[in-house]
Amino acid sequence: MESLGVLSVLATACVLGVVMSQTTLSPAVTITTVSANMSSAAPSTTALSCSGLNTSTCAACAPGSYYDNETLLCSCCPEAGLCVLPGACLLCVQGFYQPLAGQQGCLPCLSGFYSNSTGSPFCQPCPTGSYSSNTGSASCTACAPGFYTSLQNSTSCNPCPQGTYCNSSSCTQCRVCPAGSEALQTASKECTPCRPGMHKPAHQTMCQICSSGFYQIHWGQENCDLCPEKHTHTHTHTHSLYCQSPDVNPIQCPTDAFCPEGSTVPGYCMETFFRKAGETCELSPVTIALLVIGGGVGLLFIIILVLRRRRDNDSELSLARTPLLRKDRPPGRFYGIPCDAEPVYAGW
Template identity: 70%
Template sequence: MEHRGAVCAATAACLLGVVLCQTTLAPAVTNTTVLQNVTTTTPMILSTTTPGCSTLNTTTCEACAPGSYSDNDTLLCSCCPDPGLCMFSGACLQCGQGFYQPLAGQQLCLPCNPGFYTNFTGSPVCQTCPLGTFNNETGSISCKSCSPGFYSSKVNSTLCSPCPQGTYCNTSSCAQCQVCPAGSESLQTAARECTLCRPGMHKPSHQIMCQICSSGFYQILWGQENCDVCPENHYCPSPDVNPIKCPSDAFCPQGSTAPGYCMETFFRKAGETCELAPVTIALLVIGGGVALLFIILLVLRRRRDTDSELSVSRAPLLGKERPPGRFYSMPCDAEPVYAGW
């Protein structure tokens, strides 16, 4: 009993992390001997080792090593059993916010990487930053929301990206930017809102930027999806002005950008077409007569030249002397004699 009291007194002086004495000392090994038919029982204190942990010597009251804690029920130094606990000498403490530990029996807690966070103690893992948020620091307890005009389209992002041209985000925590509606656009990146297309321009819903109206079309309103074709009997010199009435002596079919006129002096407008002016008809008749006369003269001159060429080619043949001869008792070259009837 005196030996047990000494052990208790020594044990009572130990601090946190030291095995405290119990009224019943266990585990212990009982050694039984027989001497002169008298049985005596003497308790013996043994050092006990837990695998992976430091040895606890209850006789010297040593502190538990880091990575283990004192268990008053077994008088042993036990490894901290659960993940998410930070091991200090003589105690297993939970990892603080922003830190984690996935393994048991470790002496350090690990900080959460950028893009991850944990907001409770004793965490075995860190959580990923959700869509629309980011985190660029270690050991964080929360993620930051993307500002309006920026977005984050994947988890565990370390930064937010600005919305590209033609898109916008008017709230925080955007997972993606929205395309500007029909008739509007965003000319800058990181846009929080869209601006309307100006007169003379338009933007369908499938396009990104406003486009100038095509030739022969016009649009005088803001924020329009389509342009209108210039109507008949009007012309549209610019896409951002109202159609202009066509002059009475001009033609303006649908989609005209400028009035069309008949050729002055030679043509004149007749309904929806141009017709020949009287002076043009007279000139054509005179011109046609002159051309016909020229052709006739050319043909006659050609024929005369042909006859002259034939006369020249026949002259040598006509100049040859004929041999004398008689025909019906008359020389062949004698002149004919008429009888008078």
């Protein structure tokens, strides 16, 4: 009976040691410390050891926690990674995790992942618009204005391309500048309006110079204006215009020139030979006189050429007939008598 009393005292001391290790004792407390404390409570001189505890209840530390051999309730278990009570297992701190049971340490979260709670069995990926460039992160960093990331578990943010912008943090994508504005640099936080002489429709990313014959004198415009053909100067008079530069007002067309719609320079009639008459060019008096004189000279030249040709033809015909007119007949003979001899009568 006396031995049973000693065992009950030892069991009570073991339970008290467990409670004290969970409340006031540090992880470095050993079983000998518990024995020393219990020696004053019970008149026993037997030293308490791990063999005196019921180690059949030892279990592995759950995922998200780890065991420490310096902890009383872990050092008494026969196998590594096991503790008498789950409360003896140490939880992984923020930024670390442990997916397996019965491990002696925790693993740091990889870049692009984080853990913001203790005892995590896994790490979470950084959401879109944020990143984590270091291991063991307890949180993710939001992308700064002008940067973005559309992927999870990003390790960095990308600068907004040229022509796009982001004016807030945690951007998941950059926006195209509105019509009439552009972003000349990458990582832009805002857009700048197109300057005069340029324009940008909504579907384009950069401002474009106005086409030939168009102009724009205002900032931040979506389209350019066609250089007009007519401009009312007074209530009764209109003037043609031309656009010498896309970023200045149309210029009044000179009175002796033409400026159709979309003109970039005035058009003039050929000086001396033509002159402006309304909306067209007409022959000048000098040109008409020259045409008349030129026409008369040309006609006279043709007449002379025809007469000379006819005279040449007559000369050639006369030369062809000359041998026939001057042909000499040879003296003829008839029975030894010349053909031109006078007939002689024999008298009968």
